[in-house]
Amino acid sequence: MNKCNLASVDMIKQLVAFDTTSRNPNMLLIEYIRDYLADLGVDSHLTFDDSGKKANLYATCGPQDKPGILLSGHTDCVPVDGQDWKTDPFHVHAQDDRLYGRGTSDMKSFIAIALAVLPEMLERGLRSPVHFAFSYDEEIGCVGVQRLIAQLEGMAVKPRACIVGEPTGMQVVTGHKGKYGARCHVHGLECHSALAPQGVNAVEIAAELVARLRKMGQHLREHGPIDDTFDPPCTTVHTGIIQGGTALNIVPKLCTFEYEIRNLPDHDVAPLMAELEDYADNVLVTEMRAISEEAGISWEPLASYPGMTADEDSEISRLAKALSGNDSSGRVSFGTEAGLFQAAGIPAVVCGPGHIAQAHKPNEFIDLDQVARGEAFVSALMAELCER
Helix, strand or coil: CCCCCHHHHHHHHHHHCCCCECCCCCHHHHHHHHHHHHHCCCCEEEEECCCCCCEEEEEEECCCCCCCEEEEEECCECCCCCCCCCCCCCCCEEECCEEECCCHHHHHHHHHHHHHHHHHHHHHCCCCCEEEEEECCCCCCCCHHHHHHHHHHCCCCCCCEEEECCCECCCEEEEECEEEEEEEEEECECCEHHHHHHCECHHHHHHHHHHHHHHHHHHHHHHCCECCCCCCCECEEEEEEEEECCCCCECCCEEEEEEEEEECCCCCCHHHHHHHHHHHHHHHHHHHHCCCCCCEEEEEEEEEECCEECCCCCHHHHHHHHHHCCCCEEEECCCCCHHHHHHCCCCEEECCCCEHHHCCCCCCEEEHHHHHHHHHHHHHHHHHHHHC
16 A cells, blocks of 8 residues: 555644543634634534533535535544553654554544545535534544534535444444443442341342343343344443442442443344333332332433444445445444434445554554555545546
C-alpha cells in the first residue's frame, strides 16, 4: 500500500490532542472542525446536549439540494484512567509505522481522513454532496447521535445512505448487534450483622439477580437463537459493575449493579427484561417486604440502540465493497450508530480504518497502512461524488 498523506497524519494528531473522553466537553474539537470547514466555505450545524457543553456537528459539502452520502463518526473516546500507557495518550507518538494515542483507532483517524481529503475534492467540484455527521457520547450508548438524527428528519433533503467509519480494518460490515444497558437499585433494610435475619440484605438480593442474569446468558448460549455470522453467535448478557454495603458488621441497605444485553439484530430483548423484572417483583420483592414494607427493587435504563442488518445488495453495500476493493462483507458484535441511521430510514454500512482489537486499550494505535487504505477509500468515494 502506498504511504499515507501527511495531511491525514497531521489531522489525526490535531484531533487526538483534544481530550474528548466521554465525561468531558467536546466543544474545543467541534469548534476546531467547524472553523476548519468554514475556511473551506462549508457551513456547519451544531446540536447540543442539555448542558450546552457537548455538540454534534453536521455539515454538507457540495450541492445542498441533492441527497449524497453521509460519513459518520463519533468524537468521544473512552477513559485512559488506570491504563498503563507508555506515552502521553493525547499526544500522537509515531513509531514502527504506527500512530499511538487515544482515539487513533476508535475513531478519530476516520474523521481526520475525511477532513484531510476534503479540500482537494472541493477544488475538483463535488456534483453530489458528502455529508459529515460527528457526534458526542457514542461511547456511553450512542446518545448524541439521536439528537443529530432528529435534526436530519426535519430536513427537506436527507442523505441517501451512510458509512459509519468505526474500525473494521477497512472491511465492509453489514451487520452488528444491538445493546440494552440498565442499572438496578436494590433497597433493603440495614441492621447490625449479629441480627442479620431482621434486616434485608441488599447485596444478597442483588447477587440473586446477577446470578439470574448469568443463567440467562448460559441459556442463550446453549439454546439460542444462534447466528453463526456473529462471534459470539448468540445474544450475550454481562454484569459489569456492582456496588453496595458500608461495613462488614452492617447488613447492607443499598446495592446497585449495571448490566447489559448485546442482542442479535432480530432478537427482541423485551421478553428477557420482562422475565427478570417478573422474578424480581413477584419473588424477591415479596420476600423483602415480608420484613420491610420500604424494601424494593427499581430499574434505570442507561442506554440502548438497535442492531443493524444491511441489505447486501443495497446501493451503499455495493458501493462500499467496490470502494474497498473487497466483495466480501462481515458482521460484528460491537454496536455502532449505523443501526440508528438505518432505523431512521438511511441505509447504512460500517467501514473504517483501524481494528477494534486496538480500541479501548492502553497504547491504542493505528497502522499507517490502515490510514493509507482509509484515504484511498474516502478519496475514491469523493471522486465518485465529483462525477455524478
